[in-house]
Amino acid sequence: MTAQKAYKDLKNRMKEIAILSSTGSVLHWDREAYLPRKADDHRAEQLAQIRRLMHEWFTDAQVGEWLAAVEGSSLMADREAEAAVNVREWRRMYNEETKLPSEFVQEFTRVTTKATGIWAEARRKADFGLFGPTLETIVDLCRRRADYVGYTTEKYDALLNHFEPGARSADVEKAFAGLRTDLVELVGKIKDAPRKPDIGILKRPWDVARQRLFSESIAAAIGYDFDSGRFDLVTHPCCNDLGPHDTRILTRYYPGDFAEGLTSAVHEAGHALYEMSRTDKTHWGTPMHETASLGIHESQSRTWENIVGRSRQFWVYFFPQLQRVFHQETAGVTLDDFYGAMNWVSPSYIRVEADEATYCLHVMLRFELERAIIAGDLEAADIPGEWNRRFKEYLGIEVDNDANGCLQDIHWAHGAFGYFPTYALGNLYAAQFWQKAQKDLPGLTADFEQGKFDRLLGWLKDNIHSRGASYFAAELCERVTGAPLSHKPLLDYLYDKYTEIYGITRGK
């Protein structure tokens, strides 16, 4: 078998898997958006069949032979060439998938499927005790998973790498340490700020039908292609990539919370732009066409949601349109009032409702706990106490019950230890990319005042989107910005904004 032939066979196999996977994505999207209540069991059967076929096709011994044949060849010489990028990623995934015994995978699925219901009840009753024993089992499974997959320094790396390939917990800790100290200081200053915006504006009864139209028109303005996607309404916002030219958004709008509906829509549109901007589908179905990591994906959504969508320049352009669409809701409101309200900062219990300044504190807290649990330094039973202690320390408020504390997120019930850090990494990458984009594109923010976003989108496309999964996130960051990941750009960005709005000053 020549390396060329092996690579061709490998690509064909992976293309078949990618097509089937995209079919699974349609089933998944439909389950979130439109599935009739009673059809839930059958949908689970359909998805299980697809997962089983994908697993069989992917872990087939022949795939291992093809990989080995290419790996020993000159096709790998140029590490940025198509074959090298693809085979490197396929090997990583192949190793991870073949190292897990199928009985283990079945047990993991069984436990986490059941756990979701138990967690939901525990949260409803705000009683961690009901979920504790299940969580202990899940933690044990996650540790075993790390052992199967393997790691060099610490178990948690193996879990983190499932979501953020190549990332090391120690590096993440380094980036987070300075960030936590600086954010706690920033939030303290804002708490005692000499002036504050009026958040009440956004709590007026904003017409929901108009919110929907307005949000979709903003998504279109920043580049979302409605011929390659669509918006539908559900409770939990998300972005689903269903295949080439099919990236759909699920979101929702509330009459009493204008910011929540709009920023969720723009956030998801940011994820979608990462998928949509690779319009050349030649490499579709291979890592050359994939996204780099969850952290990099989150950097794109946060760029559009926060850095663009909460900027003064953005609203210089859109505020007059907002006034025309929402006559009643914006009565007596100035651009300054509105811009201030959109940048309201106040510590609160729930991560998904957190503002831009406190958000990372929620995530870092979870990262610290997860790491300690997986290392065996923290017992499941001690989580609520430890959560509440750190929450008070970082965010300055006492957690009143577990539903507002350690039970708020579903991730642990899914067994997704290692997922959380990617949320904060996304914010850090976003700010660091943004700093570089501004240097490369003079007058960039002035574009926004004209409703122009194509220079920014073009830059993101050239520097990030078009590179697929050629590099791990950390390397991509260095290549794009010339520096390793740091928390400084995020702090610079936040102080720039909040100094003006809240009248605070940086430094002691």
Added chain:
Amino acid sequence: MTAQKAYKDLKNRMKEIAILSSTGSVLHWDREAYLPRKADDHRAEQLAQIRRLMHEWFTDAQVGEWLAAVEGSSLMADREAEAAVNVREWRRMYNEETKLPSEFVQEFTRVTTKATGIWAEARRKADFGLFGPTLETIVDLCRRRADYVGYTTEKYDALLNHFEPGARSADVEKAFAGLRTDLVELVGKIKDAPRKPDIGILKRPWDVARQRLFSESIAAAIGYDFDSGRFDLVTHPCCNDLGPHDTRILTRYYPGDFAEGLTSAVHEAGHALYEMSRTDKTHWGTPMHETASLGIHESQSRTWENIVGRSRQFWVYFFPQLQRVFHQETAGVTLDDFYGAMNWVSPSYIRVEADEATYCLHVMLRFELERAIIAGDLEAADIPGEWNRRFKEYLGIEVDNDANGCLQDIHWAHGAFGYFPTYALGNLYAAQFWQKAQKDLPGLTADFEQGKFDRLLGWLKDNIHSRGASYFAAELCERVTGAPLSHKPLLDYLYDKYTEIYGITRGK
């Protein structure tokens, strides 16, 4: 291999195929309802992959061995027992599918895929000449298909049987001959009737949002379960069965045509009830749980659309509700006015817009031409002339152009010769079932005046729905009604209704 073991393996295989098929149905539904424009090519790839897998799994030599092992066993002794029903149907489908060479199937797909675009352009330009050569190729393919599959009497039977298993063209011809004569006479009497309803009522600008709510509430009233399905809006109404507890309807409403929106919705709900009423899913994925034929399926939709949904008793109950929902649209309209308008009869060009009396004439015309074409008695080039001649003879109007004539339907472009007769068979079966249901259930129509439809639905469930594909349609009809299919019940039903509305009399 024991017959028991072979049957078990066969069932497992067919269950897997059915699950995958239901996934294909989700992809298909989504394509009709929500697929972004640019994603069309990829959706075709996804569907092709599923079709290929299904074909491989189904035509596998092992399936032939399993079938043979069961066929020679005592499991087949009782022809109404589960194994006998299932294996009989699987054998029929296995033979049909394995007899077609894969190159032929590919050519058929390639030609008909291309033909759809050519037909659409020909219809737009109302020029049969543009479609003629393609249609000749398709006819040739259909003849070859019949030769591959095999037949006893005439080629057309092989095509008809794909949609209506076990049906013979000669029998269909017999049922149709009397029907055509009698319907031509009826339509003539209505043309010269002493009184006619005012169709204008239905052409008022009926509020579309209210039409949607009203139609869905009627679907719920006749038994459609919204926990096992949903309604969405598209241009071409249809009912899609996506799996157990997931039967969805696509439909649309026009401001200037109240009857079109409502009757389409009720028609599709009728199809859905056939799927939904088999709530015991034990046999799901096997012929025991399938529907009997397209003709029987159509009988269910026509029962609810016409026999129930256009009956006086139905509107005795729903007309007051209609008045409450549509204050403006029903101003000055009485129950008699409305009931008459809903039963308006007038020959027109387009089959899908045809009324209850002329509908079958459109279908029979198509059946006659199809049969002659496949037999080689009619050339493609002669279709428009022959179409127009018969149209004038049966419906009394001159066809003004091919778009209003032989180019109006997409079926031939799809290569679906043999499909058409099932539309008219559905009307005949519906009327014959209805006559029997009325005998079995005294006072049945009085139920409707109370908004009660459960006795009728229960009867259809017991006599038709629950029997799956245990019998071919003709045998099912005899078992249910005690008589072979006849056109008399339909004529009785139509004269009952039109005598009252139009003041006509039966006989010379």
